[in-house]
Amino acid sequence: MVERQVTVTNRAGLHTRPASMIVRRGSQFAADFYIKKDGYEINGKSIIGVMTLAAEQGATLTLLFEGPDEEEAADALVALFDDGFGEE
């Protein structure tokens, strides 16, 4: 199991487009992928789940990965957040 902390940096927060990028990227890996925020945990491969996190700019999230490729998955997803989903 791999656990990473990330912060939402883009102004619009985790709206539909970033949520869709997270789900697509996460679904490329075999590892299970969950996101926790304020005690609420959702499946990171569910777009509706990610959207309903209602994560705004500045929100801190915990990403959890478990599976054969959990390290690669964690690196890929953290990179997405660090990049701010290509948004301002």
Place this chain on the structure above:
Amino acid sequence: MHHPSPHPSRAEASGESLLSPPEDTTDASGDVIIDGVAASPGIAIGPVYLLKRESGRVEAERIDPATAAHETERFEKAVSQAERALSSIISVTREKLGEESSAIFEAQQLMLRDDALYKAVVHHIEEQHSSASYAIDQVMTRYRQRLEGSDSPYLRQRSDDLLEVQQRLITYLRRGELLADVPPDTIIISQALTAAEMMLFSRRGILGCGLDYSGPTSHVAIMARALGLPAVVSLHDLSERVETGDMIVLDGIRGRVVLRPSDDTLRIFQKRNRRFQEIRTQQRELAPLPAETTDGVTIDLHANIEIAQETDLLDDHGADGIGLVRTEVLLLLQGSITQPEEVQYKLYRQIVEAAAPRPTTIRVMDLGGDKMLPLARRENNPFLGWRGIRVLLDKPDLLLPQLRALLRCAQHGPVRLLLPMVTTRREVQHVHKLLDRAREELASRHVPFEANLPVGIMVEVPSVALQADVFAEVCDFFSIGSNDLTQYTLAVDRGNDLVADRYSELHPAVLTLIKRTTDAARAAGIPVSVCGEVAGNPMATPILLGLGVDQLSASPIYIPGVKRLIRRIAHAEARSLVRKALDLHDAEDVQRLLTDWFHTHVGHLPLGLDGETLGAHGPQVASS
């Protein structure tokens, strides 16, 4: 809401509110008559089935637990239908709208496939015994509430994306529910229907259909005509005024509905219905005769075809060919406009073979941005926007399979290719380049095809009519789309009740543009057809003949009336009528001239299909 108007309208002048619907007329017997617009001829007498479609609200429906599996299946089917519709939208809009917008649709697709959503809905169906619609409503509402509680305006807006997905699913579920409920031998009354729904209802054996909205050229009206179902549209708030079970008369010839008909009224309409059937029989006898004027000019009368079933009407109605196949309608009825070449080939081949040896003119997809784009990207002026050939040239991947299919079809009968909404010569030249590419692709696959495919354009924009000589150099034929040409020329949306009375295809300005087109075509030696609604109206036939039109193309049901009139008049007289009409000032002047002309040269105005005379502004469904 108030629309200031520079001129007092007729309604204001008569003291009515500008926005109130026309008042009902009550005849001597006490029947309430509601005027609408005739959409498909025939008379239906029977009980109402009121089709209500509340927007958004879903009733808390419980199901028998034993049917949970069936309800889950319905949910799955709605998901796959919504997915197919979205794929079609994505493939059309991806390049045009850019990453940003198509990303929203791709996200919606992910939502449809979302396992969490699926499980939550199925759980709701199984544990709470909810109907599929109610389960979706409950689950999605819960998700949306989380987003709407957010402080971020960005995130609050995102609940719209969820709502759009929810509505897509519920639309598909309801379509199935609606159908299951409609009883046979009733007259459907609704605010609006789609063409696909009309087709489904006709299979249930309904008697007719009356709609609050829609115009006579809407797809739902065309579908009704193809199916031979009496229909009246633009009935304002009729659906608010009747209840399921009320006895009514629906008159699709005159465009009206009678509420609470007396016994006398019922007898009158039964008699009219018999007369209508007699006239239909006489029309069939006219079918094999040519549309030739008394001084020996023959006009080709072609049929507009929206759906393959309409080809059954060609022989009975005496069509000389097919003047317009609207392929976007055919393809949409298959579920999506993005059909592979092979599917399109089979679809068109069926029509071409049904018409052969008569010619078939097939129009490539006439897509309107207004019908395809998401709410967020709706154009402010779709009529001046991304439509017709503009879409296809931006999206050659959409056009090429269609061109290949049409080249292949041309082996099975004479085919002409028609391009919609052309505004520059360059667009025609561009299509020729794509045709070359389509031929090369077919040749390299060793697929047989007919290389020679005449290419023509719709003349539906004033600039094209004004420069018709320039376009004639690159076209093999012209087809005048009189509905759009009139709307663009007079700046009147005929579907807008507030201005629709200003719409007239007989306006001298419109006639002048048509004349310019036919003159240029004659000089270039290419034929001109008219394929708008006016082509099917015998009241307009002398004008169109006099303008030098070679071919008229209308819904098959209008052909006999036009033919009968052509066989009674002289082409030379029609030409002298037009010389006078072109000098007049407005549409009313032309209407008056025409009325006098009919009295002098025919003896009376064209007759309706119920055997009564059509008024000057009478409905267009006529037999002459």
